[in-house]
Amino acid sequence: MGQVFRARGAAGAGSFAAWGVVAALLGACSLAVDERDEMAEQIYGRTWIASQIDGQPVVPGIVSDLLIAADGKVSGNAGCNSYFGSAIVDNDAMAFGNLGTTKKACPGPAMGQEDRMLQALDSTRGYRLDQEDLLLLDAGGNTVLRLTLGQSA
Numbered sequence: 162m163g164q165v166f167r168a169r170g171a172a173g174a175g176s177f178a179a180w181g182v183v184a185a186l187l188g189a190c191s192l193a194v195d196e197r198d199e200m201a202e203q204i205y206g207r208t209w210i211a212s213q214i215d216g217q218p219v220v221p222g223i224v225s226d227l228l229i230a231a232d233g234k235v236s237g238n239a240g241c242n243s244y245f246g247s248a249i250v251d252n253d254a255m256a257f258g259n260l261g262t263t264k265k266a267c268p269g270p271a272m273g274q275e276d277r278m279l280q281a282l283d284s285t286r287g288y289r290l291d292q293e294d295l296l297l298l299d300a301g302g303n304t305v306l307r308l309t310l311g312q313s314a
Contacts, residue, residue, distance in 0.1 A: 200290070201250060205231040209295050209308035214277040216304070220270045225278040227295075227308055235260070240275035241267035244282075255288040255297065281306040 211225040212218065219225060220240075227237045235248045235257060246260035260282060266272070284305050287298040297306040 200252070201231070203290055204250060204288075204295060205229055208237075208311035210311045211278060211306060212294075212309050213307040214274065214281050214305070217277075220274050223271050223274050225274055226311065227282075239278040240273075241265065241271040242275060244279065250288070253287050253289060255285055257282045257285055278306070 207228070209227045211227070214225070223240050224238060225240045227235065229235050229248050229250065233247050233249065235244075235246045237244055239262060242262040242265055244260055244262040247258050249256050249258070260279065262275075262279070267275070281297060284299045285297040286300045287302065289296050289298065293310045295308045295310070296304045297308070299305050
């Protein structure tokens with residue numbers, strides 16, 4: 162039986178507005194190219210495992226993770242379903258677009274965590290590194306997702 166996919170963040174008005182905000186942020190960035198490359202090297206090609214979503218700890222035994230490839234492709238498991246899409250990462254700006262997921266049902270806690278994870282990705286507009294953690298930030302600079310470094314892909 163084939164997998165069924167559902168699109169998240171389809172190209173609606175909100176999606177275009179979000180990408181416009183990211184474009185404005187990217188245009189205002191001022192880090193040197195070497196610094197940007199160094200920051201990106203620390204993020205790309207590594208599996209990041211969620212430890213907190215919107216300030217709340219993840220459900221024990223349910224893994225939500227994130228992998229951002231150097232070409233901007235994004236993949237991971239949101240808690241129940243696999244997801245995929247694209248990312249823009251430049252300086253301290255970050256945004257995800259065209260996210261889609263497989264569509265299977267899981268027990269309530271896994272689906273709840275998945276919804277929170279995908280909402281956090283949708284609201285991400287920036288990031289910062291905090292030792293071994295990757296913090297994804299909303300437009301107000303609030304941490305919406307804390308991820309801990311896992312294995313390199």
